[in-house]
Structure formats: C-alpha cells, structure tokens
Amino acid sequence: MKSRLALLLAVCISCSLVLSGCWNSRELNELAIVSGIGIDSLDGKPGYRVTFQIINPSSSSQTMGSTSNQPPIVIVSATDRTIFGALRKASRRATRQLFFAHTQLVIIGESLARTGVTSIFDIFERSHELRLNSAVLVSKDTDAASVLKLLTTLETLPSMGLLKKMQNTSQVWGENRRVTVFEVINGITGASDFTINGVQIVGDVVEGQKKSSLEQSDPMVGSLMSGLGVFKEGQLIGWLNGPESRGTQWMLNKLNETNVNVDSPDTEEDIAVNIFYSKTRVKVELQDGKPVFHVHIAEEGIINETGGFVDLSKEKELEALEQGIEQKTADEVRQAFEAAQKMKTDIFNLGNELKRIHPDQWEKVKQDWSSAFAEGELDLRVEAFIRSTGMRLKPYIPAKK
Amino acid sequence: MPKQQSQSNPGEISSSSQESPPIFTDLEDTLKQIHERLGNSPDLNVRKYETLNHENHVAVMYINGLVDKELVDEYVTHALSFEEIREEAPSAADLFIFAKEKALSIGKEKVVEDQNSVLEALLSGDTIILFDKLDKGISVTTSGGEGRSVTEATTQVNIRGPKDSFTESLGTNIALVRKRIKNPNLWIETLTMGSVTKTDVSIAHIHGLAKEETLQQIRKKLADIHVDSILESGYIEQLIEENNYSPFPTLYNTERPDSVAGNLLEGRIAIFVDGTPFVLILPATFFMFFHTVEDYYQRYDITSVIRVLRFICLLVSLFGPAIFVAALNFHQEMIPTPLLINFASQREGVPFPVVIEVLLLEVTFEIIREAGIRMPSQIGQTVSIIGGLVLGQAAVQAGIVSPAMVIVVSLTGISSFATPAFNMALSIRILRFVITFVAAYIGLYGIAIVGLILVAHLCSLRSMGVPYMSPVAPFAPGDQKDIFLRAPLHFMKTRRRLLKNDKAPGATVQNSQGSRHEK
Numbered sequence: 001m002k003s004r005l006a007l008l009l010a011v012c013i014s015c016s017l018v019l020s021g022c023w024n025s026r027e028l029n030e031l032a033i034v035s036g037i038g039i040d041s042l043d044g045k046p047g048y049r050v051t052f053q054i055i056n057p058s059s060s061s062q063t064m065g066s067t068s069n070q071p072p073i074v075i076v077s078a079t080d081r082t083i084f085g086a087l088r089k090a091s092r093r094a095t096r097q098l099f100f101a102h103t104q105l106v107i108i109g110e111s112l113a114r115t116g117v118t119s120i121f122d123i124f125e126r127s128h129e130l131r132l133n134s135a136v137l138v139s140k141d142t143d144a145a146s147v148l149k150l151l152t153t154l155e156t157l158p159s160m161g162l163l164k165k166m167q168n169t170s171q172v173w174g175e176n177r178r179v180t181v182f183e184v185i186n187g188i189t190g191a192s193d194f195t196i197n198g199v200q201i202v203g204d205v206v207e208g209q210k211k212s213s214l215e216q217s218d219p220m221v222g223s224l225m226s227g228l229g230v231f232k233e234g235q236l237i238g239w240l241n242g243p244e245s246r247g248t249q250w251m252l253n254k255l256n257e258t259n260v261n262v263d264s265p266d267t268e269e270d271i272a273v274n275i276f277y278s279k280t281r282v283k284v285e286l287q288d289g290k291p292v293f294h295v296h297i298a299e300e301g302i303i304n305e306t307g308g309f310v311d312l313s314k315e316k317e318l319e320a321l322e323q324g325i326e327q328k329t330a331d332e333v334r335q336a337f338e339a340a341q342k343m344k345t346d347i348f349n350l351g352n353e354l355k356r357i358h359p360d361q362w363e364k365v366k367q368d369w370s371s372a373f374a375e376g377e378l379d380l381r382v383e384a385f386i387r388s389t390g391m392r393l394k395p396y397i398p399a400k401k
Numbered sequence: 402m403p404k405q406q407s408q409s410n411p412g413e414i415s416s417s418s419q420e421s422p423p424i425f426t427d428l429e430d431t432l433k434q435i436h437e438r439l440g441n442s443p444d445l446n447v448r449k450y451e452t453l454n455h456e457n458h459v460a461v462m463y464i465n466g467l468v469d470k471e472l473v474d475e476y477v478t479h480a481l482s483f484e485e486i487r488e489e490a491p492s493a494a495d496l497f498i499f500a501k502e503k504a505l506s507i508g509k510e511k512v513v514e515d516q517n518s519v520l521e522a523l524l525s526g527d528t529i530i531l532f533d534k535l536d537k538g539i540s541v542t543t544s545g546g547e548g549r550s551v552t553e554a555t556t557q558v559n560i561r562g563p564k565d566s567f568t569e570s571l572g573t574n575i576a577l578v579r580k581r582i583k584n585p586n587l588w589i590e591t592l593t594m595g596s597v598t599k600t601d602v603s604i605a606h607i608h609g610l611a612k613e614e615t616l617q618q619i620r621k622k623l624a625d626i627h628v629d630s631i632l633e634s635g636y637i638e639q640l641i642e643e644n645n646y647s648p649f650p651t652l653y654n655t656e657r658p659d660s661v662a663g664n665l666l667e668g669r670i671a672i673f674v675d676g677t678p679f680v681l682i683l684p685a686t687f688f689m690f691f692h693t694v695e696d697y698y699q700r701y702d703i704t705s706v707i708r709v710l711r712f713i714c715l716l717v718s719l720f721g722p723a724i725f726v727a728a729l730n731f732h733q734e735m736i737p738t739p740l741l742i743n744f745a746s747q748r749e750g751v752p753f754p755v756v757i758e759v760l761l762l763e764v765t766f767e768i769i770r771e772a773g774i775r776m777p778s779q780i781g782q783t784v785s786i787i788g789g790l791v792l793g794q795a796a797v798q799a800g801i802v803s804p805a806m807v808i809v810v811s812l813t814g815i816s817s818f819a820t821p822a823f824n825m826a827l828s829i830r831i832l833r834f835v836i837t838f839v840a841a842y843i844g845l846y847g848i849a850i851v852g853l854i855l856v857a858h859l860c861s862l863r864s865m866g867v868p869y870m871s872p873v874a875p876f877a878p879g880d881q882k883d884i885f886l887r888a889p890l891h892f893m894k895t896r897r898r899l900l901k902n903d904k905a906p907g908a909t910v911q912n913s914q915g916s917r918h919e920k
Contacts, residue, residue, distance in 0.1 A: 101734030
C-alpha cells in the first residue's frame with residue numbers, strides 16, 4: 001500500500017515535470033535580441049510606429065569565423081494603437097521572437113515628444129522583459145526610426161555606440177547625461193519637470209543605412225548628442241543647447257568632468273581648465289511668497305593648456321584664474337536658469353526639493369508652481385579652486401611686451 | 402565478483418561447521434588425503450625425510466610462493482637434521498617434543514591436530530611438519546613470499562610529505578602506521594572475514610582517543626557481515642555504510658600511511674584489509690574529502706587559499722554546466738549584452754539545444770576519462786590528444802557544439818579533478834548530470850531546488866553516528882579552524898567535538914607531534 005502510494009506520488013511529480021517542462025525555455029538562436037526601440041507618432045492618427053533594432057549576431061560579434069557581409073543590425077517596425085500591439089505585430093516581419101531584456105536605448109521621435117510622452121512608458125514598468133534602466137533619447141529634427149537605422153563605426157552595434165557616446169560625453173564634457181526610463185517616469189510623476197537628451201543626425205540619412213558608409217575613414221553621416229529636450233507636463237516644449245544644457249547639469253549636480261576656457265591677462269578664453277570635481281548644493285525656500293533658490297557650487301580644476309603667457313607660479317595669478325572660472329560657471333548656470341524660467345519649466349528638480357524640505361510652503365505654491373518658479377530668484381554662489389597646473393608652471397610662451 | 406552470502410556453496414572449504422578428518426598415524430595416508438583435498442595442486446610442496454636415526458619419517462610441507470623459502474630451509478629443514486636427534490628422539494613422540502621445544506628456533510609454532518587446521522595453516526603460509534606414527538603435527542609460521550614493495554602513492558600524490566604508500570600486505574601496512582605512531586595505545590585487533598577467502602581484516606584505533614561506542618558499532622557491523630569473500634576494502638565499505646542509496650561516500654579511503662596516522666590521532670578508526678593498499682577511515686565527514694594530508698605540511702595561509710579554491714572547484718564542477726544552461730535558456734537577461742551577442746553568434750549554426758550540447762560534450766568527456774583510466778599507459782597520451790584536440794576543436798568547427806560550451810565543460814571537468822578524493826569527485830560528477838537536466842528544465846529555480854535537496858540530504862547523512870556535515874551542521878564554533886580554512890598549528894589545540902572520547906578527557910596519549918593535537 002505504502003509503496004503504491006509512493007509510486008503514485010512519483011508518477012504525479014514526474015507528470016507535472018514533464019507536462020509543464022521547459023515552457024519558458026528559449027534557445028539563443030531562436031531569439032531576436034532587440035538593442036534599441038524607437039517610438040514615433042503616426043501623423044495625426046492615434047497610435048505609434050515602433051521600430052526595433054535587432055542584433056544580427058553572426059555579423060556583430062567579435063569572435064572568429066563570424067565575418068559575414070550582412071549589416072550588424074536589422075530594422076523591423078510595426079504600427080499599432082499600443083506599443084505592445086506593435087511588438088507583437090512585428091512578428092510578421094521578424095523570423096524570431098523579439099527579446100527585449102537587452103534593450104539599451106529608447107528613442108522618442110521629436111513629433112511624438114511634442115505631443116506628449118506620458119503614456120508610452122507604462123509598458124516599461126509593466127513588462128518583465130523591458131528594462132527600466134534603458135537610456136532614453138529624443139531624436140531632434142528627425143524621427144526615431146532614422147536614428148536607429150544609422151550604422152556606426154568603431155562600435156558594431158549602433159545602439160551600444162549611441163549609449164557609449166552619451167556616457168562618454170557626459171563623463172568628460174557634461175552637456176548631457178544618461179537619462180533612464182526610470183528617471184523619466186520619476187520626472188513625469190514628480191513635482192518638477194524633466195529633460196531628456198537629444199540626438200541629431202548630421203549628414204545623409206539614407207547613406208547612413210548602408211554598410212558602404214562605414215567603408216570610409218570619414219563617415220558621411222553620423223549621430224551627435226545635442227542638447228537637452230525640455231519637457232513640461234510630458235510634452236517637449238523646447239531645447240537647451242551648449243552652455244544652457246551644461247548649466248542645467250551643473251545645477252542638477254550631475255556634472256562629472258568638463259572643460260572651461262577662461263581668459264588670460266591678455267587674451268580671451270585661451271586657458272583651458274579641466275574641471276574634475278564639482279558639487280552643487282541647493283536650498284529652496286519661500287520668501288514673501290516668492291521662491292528663492294540658494295545654489296552653491298564648489299568645483300576644482302586643473303590647468304591643462306595656456307594659449308598665452310601666465311605666470312602660474314604666482315598665487316595672485318591663480319586666484320585671478322579661479323575667479324574667471326567662477327565667473328564662467330555662474331554665467332552658464334544663469335543662462336540655463338533664465339532659459340528655464342522663460343519656458344516656465346522647473347527642470348532643476350527645485351520643486352521636489354522644496355516639497356521635501358518645506359512641505360508646508362510647498363502646499364502654498366504647488367497649484368501654480370510653474371509661474372512661481374518663473375518668478376523665483378536665484379542666489380548663486382560659486383567657489384572654484386585650481387588644484388594643479390599640470391606638469392609645469394610657467395608656459396614656454398613668452399609674455400607679450 | 403563472487404556471490405555473497407550464498408547459502409550452500411560448493412566451493413565452501415571445510416571449516417569448523419563440518420567434521421574434520423583427523424591426522425592419521427600413517428603419514429602416507431594423511432599426505433594422500435591432503436593432496437586430494439587440495440585438488441592435487443602442484444604448488445603444494447612436500448618433502449619427506451628419514452631422520453638420522455632411521456627410525457622416524459617426517460614430512461615437511463608448504464605451499465610454494467606463500468612461504469619464505471629461506472626461512473623454511475634454514476630453520477625447518479635444517480632443524481630436523483640435528484645430530485642430537487639420534488640420542489634424544491628415538492620415537493615419534495620424542496621427536497615431536499624435541500622438534501617443538503628445541504629444534505625449531507623460529508618465531509611462532511603451534512600444534513595442529515586435524516586436517517582442517519593443517520589446510521588452513523598451509524594456506525596462510527605456514528609450514529607443516531607431520532610425523533609418521535603420530536596423530537598431530539606442528540605448524541610453523543613462515544609466511545612470506547612475493548609481494549609488492551612499498552612504493553610512492555599513485556592515487557593520492559602530493560608535493561610535500563612522505564612518499565610511501567600502503568602495499569597489499571596487511572603486516573607491512575600496519576607497520577607503516579606503527580612507525581609513525583610509536584605509542585603502545587595504538588591498538589590493533591584482527592579478525593578473519595569471508596567464508597571462502599578468509600581475509601584478515603584489522604581494526605586500528607588509538608586507545609583513549611577513539612570513541613568506545615564507535616568502536617563497538619564497527620565491531621558489531623563487521624561481525625554481522627557474512628560473505629564469501631572480501632577482496633578489497635570496498636566490499637567492507639559497501640557492507641557497513643549506513644546510507645546505501647546516497648550518492649555520497651560516507652567512508653574515507655586512503656593509501657597513505659601518514660593520512661591514516663593523522664586520522665587515528667584525530668580519534669578516527671582505521672580498517673585495514675589484507676590484499677589491498679586502500680585503508681578505510683571512519684567516521685568520515687563531508688569536509689574530509691576536500692582535505693589532504695599535505696594541507697598540514699604546507700603553511701596555513703597557503704593551505705587556506707588552496708582549500709577555498711577546492712571549494713570553488715566543487716561548486717564549479719557541481720553547478721557549472723547547469724548555470725550555463727539555465728542562463729542561456731531561461732535567463733538571457735542576466736548575461737551582459739556583448740557576451741550574450743557573442744554566445745548568440747556562436748550558437749548561430751548549432752543545431753542542438755544547449756542542454757544536448759552540454760550532454761554531448763560531458764558524455765564525450767566521461768568516455769575519454771574512462772578510456773584513459775583503463776588504457777595501457779603507453780596509449781594514454783594518444784587518447785588525450787584525440788580526445789582533447791581532435792574532438793574539442795573539430796566538434797566546434799563542424800558546428801556540433803559552440804566554443805563557449807567546450808570551455809564550460811572542460812573547466813568543469815578539470816575542476817572535478819581538483820577534489821582530492823576520487824570517490825567524492827565521482828559522486829559529484831553524477832550529480833552534475835542531474836542538476837544540468839533540472840536546469841535545462843526549469844532554470845535557476847531548478848538549480849536552487851536541487852541545491853536545497855542536496856543540502857538537506859547531506860545534513861541527514863551520518864557516518865558511524867557522526868553527522869556527515871559536522872562541524873558545519875551541527876555547527877561547532879570551535880571546530881571551524883580546520884574546515885574551509887586552516888588555522889596556524891599553534892591555534893589548533895582542541896579535539897573535534899563529535900569525535901572526542903568523552904570518557905578519557907585530554908586523552909591518555911602523549912602527543913608526539915608537539916602542539917599538534919588536532920590534525
């Protein structure tokens with residue numbers, strides 16, 4: 001009796017194993033690994049055109065024997081009322097099941113961005129495959145599909161290349177920073193507004209889709225990280241470029257490393273200072289119903305290049321240079337701040353800061369925070385220090401008589 | 402393998418159960434019967450003498466190859482031709498006394514009174530002297546003959562430490578241990594096992610260190626064994642282990658005398674079996690199989706690092722292919738993107754699922770390993786070249802397996818050889834197949850489940866009453882000095898909690914190793 005019971009149990013268990021088994025098992029060569037997703041609006045009609053950049057493993061890996069003449073990526077797109085619908089519809093064009101866990105990039109077309117991005121990120125939170133730490137970009141002056149179609153040199157995978165471009169420039173130049181899906185969702189739900197990096201195509205878009213465009217040392221087409229798209233209530237309302245966007249990063253304490261050109265005693269902007277440390281502290285309070293933003297920036301730099309003569313062995317000269325850096329930094333931050341005020345968009349996370357520190361004061365202004373922000377006052381203090389002058393003191397350039 | 406525990410065995414030689422024929426007073430009769438009973442085997446050597454006084458006939462017999470010929474010639478044959486025999490031994494009875502008391506100046510002699518004991522003595526290498534007109538004889542211990550000399554250990558090789566290993570001779574083996582533990586408390590008891598083979602089996606322990614209960618338990622278990630034959634210590638191992646259906650070995654075996662000595666000093670018990678160089682040690686714990694004697698000869702820091710490495714190898718050899726299969730089939734999101742793309746491109750042309758690939762390679766690897774063991778050593782190299790180079794390289798180029806898979810499988814294979822105990826490595830290898838299957842079925846979830854079952858099973862095992870996973874489970878904080886790491890010798894001053902003989906605290910043994918109480 002007992003042995004029969006055990007046998008029955010064994011049969012049940014093995015049945016449950018055999019019958020259910022492997023349902024989620026997928027072989028690698030049955031997967032289409034999606035490296036980038038582009039979302040565009042359909043002109044006027046509701047719905048999306050979703051473009052997938054699929055990795056072609058046999059021509060994109062670095063291993064031996066995988067030289068094929070196919071491009072490293074394949075583009076598949078589909079249109080549907082919902083993004084998930086488009087994902088599934090794409091199967092009509094793709095030979096393998098799309099696999100999203102390795103999506104590096106989500107690119108939003110500018111026209112869609114202008115109509116609003118609020119609703120498109122739900123699937124990223126809901127799906128177990130899509131990642132919240134994929135980077136988000138807004139294609140500037142073009143649609144997302146074109147950006148995804150571009151082939152790149154050096155990096156075989158265009159999405160990877162674009163991502164590295166973004167990381168690299170945010171690391172050493174500081175106008176952009178990696179914005180993830182998670183941050184965008186936070187921006188949508190938070191009290192402040194947010195920015196998303198812009199990406200631009202320079203050159204001939206059609207040429208850029210051909211592999212022959214990679215066979216030249218100077219590719220005819222390329223992508224460029226350009227500026228920050230300013231979003232207000234989920235809608236793209238404008239762009240911040242150059243100093244404005246770097247000022248934004250400064251304000252947000254997201255600046256990692258950058259270069260500031262300051263004036264030498266006799267020429268303008270001919271001394272390059274590499275800022276390698278920057279820390280921003282922000283305090284927000286209401287004074288007579290008007291928000292005041294106390295921003296304190298401390299930065300440190302190294303002199304990396306001088307275009308003319310400066311006697312760097314003298315402390316006075318260094319102090320003058322430090323003042324120059326402070327001046328430049330303050331200028332950029334002010335420009336960014338004024339641009340944001342003009343657009344009545346708090347992209348500096350200041351609203352959240354006020355809400356966090358003075359919830360009671362926030363209650364008074366939260367109804368009309370945008371206009372309150374626009375009238376706010378910036379109390380900016382910058383402290384700059386030069387920590388080193390590189391491997392020499394006085395430059396070899398003689399002083400001008 | 403001979404049948405064990407057979408009820409009525411035709412090969413059963415006359416033992417105490419049957420009535421033994423006596424030794425006849427007529428020498429010729431006795432000799433004839435003994436010849437018959439040995440099936441007229443040519444290796445029975447009989448020499449008949451007439452003593453010097455021409456009155457008595459004496460027969461000296463032994464079995465060729467089992468005795469030390471020099472001993473027989475010098476002490477037995479020679480002793481019976483003393484001049485004194487003329488006066489002192491006129492009759493057979495006198496001759497018997499004379500030979501027993503005076504002439505035979507050799508180690509051990511005893512009186513045999515029936516044919517069975519004559520046969521038994523002959524077969525264990527004794528020389529028998531029979532006298533005409535007398536119904537008893539003398540058996541003299543002259544065992545010797547050809548045997549392998551003490552050589553370097555072949556299965557448990559080490560860099561530093563003694564190079565000798567056990568041989569097939571029980572006496573030599575025990576002597577090798579005695580030489581290391583010069584202490585009267587090293588007690589050895591011998592019993593004969595196997596109704597046909599009559600194999601000598603010795604239990605060794607250090608009195609005062611080994612637990613008395615464990616010893617009793619072993620004695621009882623050995624006494625309960627009724628088999629025809631004990632040809633190797635493996636027979637005893639299988640017959641006395643508590644968990645026959647567990648994949649894990651619960652008895653440790655070694656061919657190194659220093660390992661036996663060390664384990665005896667830890668309070669363990671050794672079982673020597675005549676005819677094999679492998680000595681059983683018990684109780685054994687899981688972690689013993691991952692330690693070597695050399696761990697104690699090298700400095701503690703080196704040993705500790707190497708031990709950690711061994712446990713990493715254990716994990717790799719157990720879970721390596723399984724994790725690979727699970728990650729590739731179920732958890733592609735866990736692999737970094739560039740690596741995933743590389744894997745994907747390698748798998749582009751491969752027609753089989755990952756798990757089939759793994760099994761193909763694993764089975765190939767097992768074939769090469771098994772063939773390599775049985776193969777004459779001259780051809781061994783050919784096998785490794787064909788196996789490693791041709792199969793590995795060519796299989797990849799032929800598109801049957803992917804290159805990454807070759808790496809995974811070979812790494813696993815090599816890792817499994819990093820386990821010092823071969824029997825443990827074999828068990829792990831079998832379990833690896835199970836885990837790989839489960840991983841191919843339900844991914845990491847399955848690996849976790851099997852891992853849990855394994856841990857639970859390991860914790861439930863016992864070796865002679867000692868929990869297999871001790872001192873980790875049950876946890877003994879004081880005994881952690883010698884498990885995953887090894888503390889410097891001067892910290893190791895206490896004995897293992899579960900092995901300690903509670904009745905003799907501090908032990909009566911003067912430890913010859915200075916501060917090294919616990920090995």
